[in-house]
Amino acid sequence: MAAVLRRGIKFISFGSSQVFSGGCKHGKTSTLSSFSSSNRNSSSSSKIKVDLDSSTGIAVMKFQNPPVNSMNLEFLTEFSIGLEKLELDKSCRGVILTSAQPKIFSAGLDILDMYGKTPEHYEEFWRAVQDMWLKLYGYSKITIAAINGSSPAGGCLVSMASDYRIMADNPRYRIGLNETQLGIVAPFWFKDTMVNTVGHRTTELSLQFGLMYSPSDALKIGLVDQLVPEENILSTATETMTKWLDIPDHAREISKSMLRKPTVDRLLASRDADIKNFVSFIAKDSIQKSLGLYLTMLKQRKV
Numbered sequence: 121m122a123a124v125l126r127r128g129i130k131f132i133s134f135g136s137s138q139v140f141s142g143g144c145k146h147g148k149t150s151t152l153s154s155f156s157s158s159n160r161n162s163s164s165s166s167k168i169k170v171d172l173d174s175s176t177g178i179a180v181m182k183f184q185n186p187p188v189n190s191m192n193l194e195f196l197t198e199f200s201i202g203l204e205k206l207e208l209d210k211s212c213r214g215v216i217l218t219s220a221q222p223k224i225f226s227a228g229l230d231i232l233d234m235y236g237k238t239p240e241h242y243e244e245f246w247r248a249v250q251d252m253w254l255k256l257y258g259y260s261k262i263t264i265a266a267i268n269g270s271s272p273a274g275g276c277l278v279s280m281a282s283d284y285r286i287m288a289d290n291p292r293y294r295i296g297l298n299e300t301q302l303g304i305v306a307p308f309w310f311k312d313t314m315v316n317t318v319g320h321r322t323t324e325l326s327l328q329f330g331l332m333y334s335p336s337d338a339l340k341i342g343l344v345d346q347l348v349p350e351e352n353i354l355s356t357a358t359e360t361m362t363k364w365l366d367i368p369d370h371a372r373e374i375s376k377s378m379l380r381k382p383t384v385d386r387l388l389a390s391r392d393a394d395i396k397n398f399v400s401f402i403a404k405d406s407i408q409k410s411l412g413l414y415l416t417m418l419k420q421r422k423v
């Protein structure tokens with residue numbers, strides 16, 4: 121399915137950035153295309169539900185990949201295409217990202233996509249991770265993460281790549297880049313995203329220890345911007361979005377680009393090398409062994 125979706129993607133250029141344009145031949149992608157014909161448009165691909173209210177300009181993308189919204193190849197592809205469709209839709213001005221799964225925003229990248237697969241698979245998977253981050257971090261429209269559950273590693277990356285983060289104030293939830301706990305390493309652009317969010321020193325400690333933060337600690341270090349009672353998360357995200365929408369789009373967009381483009385350009389300048397790095401790193405016996413152990417611990421509920 122993911123391969124079919126990928127064949128439907130056409131690359132177009134915006135300045136120095138390569139972005140997606142959804143091709144609509146495949147049934148699944150074409151369901152994402154009709155956002156602007158009435159005030160409220162809903163579309164549900166298999167892994168992400170998109171709901172755009174064109175009277176307010178606010179879209180909600182709800183992750184629905186049970187049990188834990190892990191980001192596999194198919195999810196990543198749908199996410200990138202969904203974002204691209206909304207970016208091209210003039211009636212959309214801002215996107216709220218949230219989860220349909222109870223207690224989990226996203227468990228991060230799907231570990232099974234990094235374990236026991238072929239180099240060709242790792243390459244395709246990593247390109248899809250890069251595509252998703254490039255799209256989201258360099259997104260022209262406003263993005264708000266409504267983090268209604270735990271958000272480790274890739275889930276934290278998605279949150280940090282958004283413009284504003286609101287987290288449910290539940291002391292059981294955790295957020296952070298925990299890669300080292302799995303025996304793997306967050307790549308430079310995950311690290312850059314975190315440095316840009318919480319600063320260099322906090323990132324040094326966070327990444328080396330693979331720290332996962334409670335909502336209150338995440339707020340203290342600036343990893344999230346606001347905590348709210350869980351039941352208010354979507355209404356708060358919508359109210360917050362309305363305030364962001366008061367700012368003229370072009371001025372906000374240029375300001376965002378000024379701050380984020382150098383970070384985006386760093387990966388754009390070295391995408392192939394980064395993929396090569398990932399493939400050779402992840403395929404190492406020692407790394408596969410670490411991931412295998414982590415998966416076993418997850419299954420035994422010891423993580």
Ligand SMILES: CCCCC/C=C\C/C=C\CCC/C=C/C(=O)SCCNC(=O)CCNC(=O)[C@H](O)C(C)(C)COP(=O)(O)OP(=O)(O)OC[C@H]1O[C@@H](n2cnc3c(N)ncnc32)[C@H](O)[C@@H]1OP(=O)(O)O
Nearest residue numbers: 190227228229230231232272273274304305307398418419
């Ligand atoms: C020169 C050097 C260069 C180095 C750099 C080069 C390249 C970089 C290399 C690598 C970079 C990789 C970057 C990786 C990013 C990631 O995102 S890795 C994923 C990290 N995620 C986690 O650690 C989360 C693990 N999961 C949990 O902590 C919990 O599952 C939970 C999300 C808190 C939910 O808890 P709970 O509700 O109790 O659910 P369960 O634990 O019971 O889980 C349900 C089932 O889901 C499976 N699962 C959970 N997470 C994942 C996942 N991320 N991927 C795949 N599967 C997952 C879990 O095993 C359960 O399955 P079963 O029901 O037992 O079958």
